[in-house]
Structures are given as structure tokens and as C-alpha cells.
Amino acid sequence: MATGRRYRGGLVDLRTGLISREIFVNEEIYAEELERVFTRAWLFVGHESQIPKPGDYFVSSMGEESAILCRDREERVHVFLNSCRHRGMKVCRYDEGNTPVFTCPYHGWSYAADGKLVGVPFFREAYHGKLDRSQLGLVEVAQLATYKGSVWATWDPNAPGFLEYLGEFRRYLDLTLDGWDGRDGGTEVLGGVQKWLIPCNWKFPAENFSGDSYHNISHRSVDMVGIGPSGSGRRDTRERLVARRLQICFPERGHQTGVYVLPKDQPTPPAYQQSPVVSEYFKHCEEERRRRRGEWGRVTGSPGEVFPNTALHPRQPRTFAVWHPRGPHQTEVWRWYLVDSDSPPEVKDFLRQYYIRYSGPAGLTEQDDMENWNYAHAASRGTIARRYPYTYEQGMGFEVENYEWDGLRLPGSVMDITEAKSSEHNLRNLYRRWAEFMDAESWNELATWRALAR
Amino acid sequence: MSVINLRHLQPGTKIGLADGSTVEVVSNPLDGIWVFARYLSSPRDTSLIGTEEMIFAQDIVEIR
Amino acid sequence: MTDHSDDVAHLLLQQKIESFLYREAELLDERRYEEWLALLAEDVRYWMPMRRNVKFGELEREFTREGQDVNWFDEGKETLTRRVQQILTGVCHMVSNVQILDVKPSASAPSEVTVKSRFLIYRNRVETETDILVGKREDVLHRIDGHWKLRRRKIVLDQNVLQVKNLTFFF
Numbered sequence: 001m002a003t004g005r006r007y008r009g010g011l012v013d014l015r016t017g018l019i020s021r022e023i024f025v026n027e028e029i030y031a032e033e034l035e036r037v038f039t040r041a042w043l044f045v046g047h048e049s050q051i052p053k054p055g056d057y058f059v060s061s062m063g064e065e066s067a068i069l070c071r072d073r074e075e076r077v078h079v080f081l082n083s084c085r086h087r088g089m090k091v092c093r094y095d096e097g098n099t100p101v102f103t104c105p106y107h108g109w110s111y112a113a114d115g116k117l118v119g120v121p122f123f124r125e126a127y128h129g130k131l132d133r134s135q136l137g138l139v140e141v142a143q144l145a146t147y148k149g150s151v152w153a154t155w156d157p158n159a160p161g162f163l164e165y166l167g168e169f170r171r172y173l174d175l176t177l178d179g180w181d182g183r184d185g186g187t188e189v190l191g192g193v194q195k196w197l198i199p200c201n202w203k204f205p206a207e208n209f210s211g212d213s214y215h216n217i218s219h220r221s222v223d224m225v226g227i228g229p230s231g232s233g234r235r236d237t238r239e240r241l242v243a244r245r246l247q248i249c250f251p252e253r254g255h256q257t258g259v260y261v262l263p264k265d266q267p268t269p270p271a272y273q274q275s276p277v278v279s280e281y282f283k284h285c286e287e288e289r290r291r292r293r294g295e296w297g298r299v300t301g302s303p304g305e306v307f308p309n310t311a312l313h314p315r316q317p318r319t320f321a322v323w324h325p326r327g328p329h330q331t332e333v334w335r336w337y338l339v340d341s342d343s344p345p346e347v348k349d350f351l352r353q354y355y356i357r358y359s360g361p362a363g364l365t366e367q368d369d370m371e372n373w374n375y376a377h378a379a380s381r382g383t384i385a386r387r388y389p390y391t392y393e394q395g396m397g398f399e400v401e402n403y404e405w406d407g408l409r410l411p412g413s414v415m416d417i418t419e420a421k422s423s424e425h426n427l428r429n430l431y432r433r434w435a436e437f438m439d440a441e442s443w444n445e446l447a448t449w450r451a452l453a454r
Numbered sequence: 455m456s457v458i459n460l461r462h463l464q465p466g467t468k469i470g471l472a473d474g475s476t477v478e479v480v481s482n483p484l485d486g487i488w489v490f491a492r493y494l495s496s497p498r499d500t501s502l503i504g505t506e507e508m509i510f511a512q513d514i515v516e517i518r
Numbered sequence: 519m520t521d522h523s524d525d526v527a528h529l530l531l532q533q534k535i536e537s538f539l540y541r542e543a544e545l546l547d548e549r550r551y552e553e554w555l556a557l558l559a560e561d562v563r564y565w566m567p568m569r570r571n572v573k574f575g576e577l578e579r580e581f582t583r584e585g586q587d588v589n590w591f592d593e594g595k596e597t598l599t600r601r602v603q604q605i606l607t608g609v610c611h612m613v614s615n616v617q618i619l620d621v622k623p624s625a626s627a628p629s630e631v632t633v634k635s636r637f638l639i640y641r642n643r644v645e646t647e648t649d650i651l652v653g654k655r656e657d658v659l660h661r662i663d664g665h666w667k668l669r670r671r672k673i674v675l676d677q678n679v680l681q682v683k684n685l686t687f688f689f
Binding site for chain 1: 566568570571572573576579582583585586587588589590591592593597600601604644647678679680681682683684685686
């Protein structure tokens with residue numbers, strides 16, 4: 001074992017379901033996870049609809065580091081480290097815009113949108129024309145993938161390609177990225193990415209979106225107020241009275257999500273009844289989806305997580321959230337909201353208003369979450385507190401492989417919580433994969449499915 | 455000599471450089487540090503005439 | 519003798535508008551939300567855009583757009599009423615720099631006033647959790663049935679990454 005490492009096996013013990021608080025609050029472990037998780041995993045950086053034209057850019061973040069998502073003159077998409085090769089200054093201090101070049105304000109080095117170093121002040125005089133500019137372009141990610149509009153990147157050249165990284169989880173990611181009528185892709189992001197700081201470790205929100213089905217009690221106050229799109233509750237959830245409620249995860253990949261599966265021949269109950277136009281739109285989409293997707297059209301998503309820090313919310317409010325680590329005790333949340341690109345303006349506007357009142361720091365539901373993560377983290381930092389691990393035992397041993405219900409097989413390791421109401425199946429999966437990343441020396445050890453395929 | 459604010463240089467503006475060249479602004483990235491320009495004359499190297507280059511703020515001496 | 523009636527009308531109006539804003543802040547700080555809601559016109563628009571850092575020359579992208587983009591708040595009375603029913607945290611509002619930008623039709627018989635002000639909101643929770651938010655508001659007040667009502671509020675907070683974990687209060 002490498003010396004001087006603070007993380008050690010046993011802090012995440014999935015035989016007993018106990019996980020040490022150290023992995024949330026320890027500063028040395030945090031430094032290690034930046035290296036071992038965030039430089040090796042695929043990370044969500046943005047959406048193509050944010051950079052439609054050549055020269056468009058959106059400054060994103062990968063782990064703690066600033067990264068520029070941009071489109072070059074040949075319309076190719078790139079992701080670069082936002083740091084000048086000369087002295088490291090940010091070459092872009094803005095959030096988004098359009099530019100032919102990224103110019104470092106410190107000494108004036110300037111880079112084109114394809115990353116090439118194109119401007120070096122006094123190149124002829126001070127460098128005597130001898131600097132090899134071709135070797136000093138912006139640092140580019142090792143791999144980049146665009147998938148149905150979403151853009152992902154990794155710093156590790158040895159990581160598997162993005163689709164291999166997803167594995168069969170892709171079908172669940174599609175629930176967020178496909179049109180509601182079941183068409184491939186066909187979603188766009190609304191203007192405006194919400195960004196805010198919460199005082200807790202990034203793994204608190206990551207586990208919450210991975211499938212914390214146990215915390216609904218904390219949203220009781222908003223359920224009573226009624227902000228749902230039909231005027232009551234938080235969401236339209238009537239189909240859940242007849243659906244199977246499942247938690248599904250992929251142990252080799254670290255991705256997980258909740259889903260609801262309707263019985264065969266059961267139409268989706270009406271929703272969005274505050275607005276006839278919206279209600280009619282979704283009714284039409286549901287029918288189309290059943291027609292296009294067949295039995296799979298009975299599946300609707302609930303919150304999920306692409307390992308390590310990208311959360312999905314496929315059901316309205318349809319969003320991506322990224323939990324950017326900002327030190328062990330702080331997380332910067334970025335939130336993108338999606339709508340069907342072809343939906344009528346009334347539908348987009350209705351959803352936009354619903355998203356705003358539901359989600360984010362001013363959203364009536366998620367205000368509660370922020371409070372809980374804040375103080376759970378704070379109360380776990382103490383010397384005594386750290387001695388007592390958290391328990392993740394809920395539902396251990398009740399998961400099912402090759403799950404099938406009413407003629408539909410669902411990929412992944414499945415926990416049926418229709419009767420159990422809750423489990424920590426998906427949470428364990430997140431930490432199982434996290435521990436593997438912390439232990440493994442390279443992707444050769446992490447891509448375990450390759451060994452099985454041989 | 456007054457300092458020229460690069461952000462005010464519109465395409466078509468003719469500017470003189472420290473080496474005696476004259477260039478015409480083609481486009482301005484508005485970063486306050488560079489402009490894209492085409493060489494109209496160059497005492498240093500006549501082959502530059504007609505070519506486009508990024509011009510650094512501190513190389514610009516006057517608007518012509 | 520010089521006629522000061524116009525000056526006096528402006529002074530009185532300034533006084534009335536400031537009183538309105540202070541009373542409004544008092545109702546919020548005292549958590550008298552039902553009374554606060556009564557100060558809002560039925561068709562009130564309450565809008566708080568998100569801010570972006572943008573390059574010189576792209577200032578039109580600095581704020582998210584009302585009615586089109588995702589904003590921190592972008593809503594009417596119905597949603598504001600629901601917020602009042604959700605748990606809100608106690609804060610302390612300071613209101614200053616009250617400037618009347620426009621009066622219609624006149625200061626002596628005003629029916630609509632555009633007023634800009636600055637706010638400082640202090641929030642302390644649990645033990646040491648403290649937030650201070652400073653920003654600008656631009657309000658349109660209407661005189662309806664002899665009472666001033668808030669018809670429109672734009673809130674500008676100069677933070678492109680919100681420095682507080684939630685917005686469980688009104689500006």
C-alpha cells in the first residue's frame with residue numbers, strides 16, 4: 001500500500017453497513033478523493049445548447065478546478081483547464097459568453113477556442129522567436145463525450161469511454177435526456193444555471209439524490225402547502241399508487257436511480273391539471289412514449305446519480321445537479337433545468353415556473369434538504385462524533401438480480417421498496433464505488449466488467 | 455503619448471506599430487490586450503503585407 | 519413669495535413612500551406575513567434574476583431574463599402566498615438610499631411611483647450561522663383605493679454564486 005495515505009479500507013464496510021464519518025469530514029481524505037475520484041471519473045460539464053455558436057463558451061468546473069466548455073471555429077466542442085500555461089492565471093474570468101480568443105489578463109498570452117496558443121506578447125523580441133507555442137496550448141481533458149446534448153469529460157486517458165462508463169445505466173440516464181414523448185434526445189436547458197454554496201461535504205447531496213427514500217418526512221411542510229403542478233402536494237404522483245417502486249443500482253459502475261414501473265396496460269393518470277395546455281401536452285407525450293418505447297414506456301424515473309457527483313432528476317422538475325467539492329466542508333451546487341425542445345411555449349413557461357418554486361435555494365422543497373445536510377455535516381466533525389460510524393444497514397440482503405415484474409425486466413441490482421417503503425441499497429452502492437476508486441491504483445482495477453467479459 | 459484604449463478600436467481603423475508597420479484592424483476580441491489586424495506596410499518584412507496577425511497592445515503606438 | 523407647493527408635494531411623497539417601505543420591512547421582520555401579503559397588489563410581480571460575470575460588451579447577458587430564464591424568484595401573488603405558508607426564517611431588514619425615480623401623474627396627486635432602494639438583510643440561525651445580503655431593489659408602487667400597494671419588485675443581488683444555502687425569506 002502506498003505510504004502516507006489517510007484513506008484506508010474498512011472506513012467503508014459494506015458487510016456491516018457501517019461507514020466512518022471520517023470520509024465526510026477528514027481533510028486528508030478529501031485531498032485524496034480529489035486525486036483518486038475526481039481526476040479519474042467522468043464528470044458532467046454542461047449542455048451543448050449552452051454553446052450553440054462558434055466562440056460560445058460556458059465556464060464549468062471539474063472537481064475544484066475551473067474548466068472552459070467551448071465551441072471552436074470548426075464547431076467542435078472542447079473542455080480546457082481554465083489556467084494559463086505561463087503563470088496559471090485564469091484565462092477566462094466570466095461565466096459565459098462568446099469570444100474569438102481567451103486572453104490571460106496577467107501577461108497577455110492568448111488562446112483560440114481550439115486551445116492553441118495564438119498570442120504571446122513580444123514573441124519575436126523577448127523569446128527571440130524560439131518558444132514552441134505548439135506545446136503550450138490550453139490543457140485539454142483526456143476524453144470528452146457529448147451524449148444527447150449533455151457534455152461529459154474526464155482527465156484520465158485510461159478511463160473507459162463514456163458509454164462504457166455508463167453501461168446499462170444509460171437507459172435510466174435517457175429518462176432525463178430523451179423527450180417526454182420518448183424521442184431520442186430532444187431536450188434543451190433553460191437559460192440560467194443556478195449556483196449556490198452549501199456548508200456540507202459533497203457526498204451528502206450525492207447520497208441524497210442516489211436514493212434517500214427515507215427523508216420524505218423532512219418535506220412534510222411543503223407537502224401541506226401544496227406546490228405541485230396540479231395544485232396539491234409537491235409533484236404529480238398519482239401513478240405511484242399503482243406502480244412498483246424500485247431502487248436500482250449498478251455495483252460495478254457506481255450509478256444508481258429510483259424508478260416507478262406502472263402495471264401493464266395501465267394508462268398514466270392525468271397530471272399538470274392546473275393548465276389544460278400542459279395537461280394535454282403530457283397526455284399526448286405519454287401516449288407517444290408508450291407507442292415508441294413499448295413496455296419500457298411504463299418506466300418513469302425518480303432521483304438518481306451518475307458516479308460520482310452528477311445528480312439526475314428525470315421527472316419534473318427535470319434537472320441535472322452537480323455537487324462540486326469546495327473543500328471537505330463545503331459544496332457548490334450547480335443546477336441545470338431541462339425541457340423538451342419542441343414543447344409549446346406555454347409548456348416551457350409552466351415548467352420553468354414550477355421548477356423555480358420547487359428546486360434550488362429558493363425552491364420550497366429543497367430548502368429543507370440544505371438545512372439537513374448543513375447540520376448533519378456540522379455535527380459529525382467533532383472528535384467524539386467521528387468515533388461513531390453512520391449506519392447504512394437498511395434493506396441489506398434484500399436486493400434482487402434479474403428483477404422482472406409484469407412482463408418487464410429491469411437491468412441492474414434492484415431493491416423493490418413498494419412494500420418496504422425505503423432502503424439504503426443505492427446509498428451503499430455509491431460508497432462501494434467510492435471506496436473502490438479510493439483503493440484502486442488505476443482503471444485496470446476499476447473496469448472490473450472487462451475481466452468478467454474475458 | 456496617450457495610452458490607446460484597445461476596446462475602442464473598430465474594424466477598419468489604421469494603426470501604427472512600434473516597428474514602423476501600419477496595420478488595419480480586422481476584428482476586435484475586446485479583451486483590451488489584442489486586436490486582429492492585416493498588414494498594410496512593414497519596413498521590417500514586406501512579405502507580411504496582406505497577412506493577418508494578432509497585434510499586442512504594447513506594440514501599438516498610434517492611430518493613423 | 520416663491521411657491522414651494524411642488525417641493526412640499528415631493529417631500530411629502532418621499533416621506534410616504536419611505537414610510538411604506540419601512541412598514542413593509544417591519545411586517546417581514548415581525549413575521550406578520552398575512553399583513554405583508556395585503557400590501558401586495560393582486561397582480562404583483564416579484565422577480566430576482568441570477569447574475570453572471572460577463573465580458574465587457576456583453577452586458578446584456580449579465581442577468582437572467584424575467585419570464586424566460588431560470589431566476590431565483592420570478593412569480594406572482596399565488597406563489598408568494600404559498601411561500602408564506604412554508605417555514606420562513608426570521609431576518610432583519612435595513613432599507614436605505616430611497617430614491618423616487620418616477621411619479622405618475624404628479625407628486626401632488628400620485629397614483630404610480632417607481633422607487634429604488636438598497637437593502638441589507640441580516641440573518642442569524644441556530645448558533646453562529648450568519649448571513650448578510652446587500653443589494654438593490656427597484657419597486658413600482660400603485661395607489662389602489664387610497665392605499666399604496668407593491669405592484670412590482672426587482673431584486674438585484676451582486677452574487678453570481680449565491681453565498682447562502684437557501685433563500686427562505688423575502689427581500
